[in-house]
Amino acid sequence: MPLQTGSWTANVGGVPTQIQITGMDGQGNVSGNISGNSFSGFWNEDSQRITFLLAPLTVGENLSIQIFVGYLFTDPVNLTGASGTVFFTLTGYVEDFLTGVTANPAPPGLIGPPPSAKCSLFGWYAQIGVD
DSSP, rough: OOOOOOOEEEEEEEEEEEEEEEETTTTTTEEEEEETTEEEEEEETTTTTEEEEEEEEEEETTEEEEEEEEEEEESSSSTOOOOSSSEEEEEEEEEEEESSSOSSSSSTOOOOOOOOSEEEOEEEEEEEEEE
């Protein structure tokens, strides 16, 4: 089942957002953005796995890097805001790396809750409906 391009309704660590998957080539290279922040990564059709790196975000002395890993499946249940006849869901985890002076709240552009030494791994999911 191919990865759908378009606007995905998402939740990253409890924070609602939108993921735009804007392109994918024949080699599985994926591009898009989350809340206006660009990412690039890979789609593996055999394992139905997406892996992408949110472009490093620099705010003051902070450098934020987020690595997303997720798996695709069809879902009989639709999330609020998703419409269509078939629903595709991505779910997985995001690993956050924040260097420099730790800020709370997190620097602008960081998707999800601010990471700490105690918690830098968060769950995420996204859904898109198609007709």
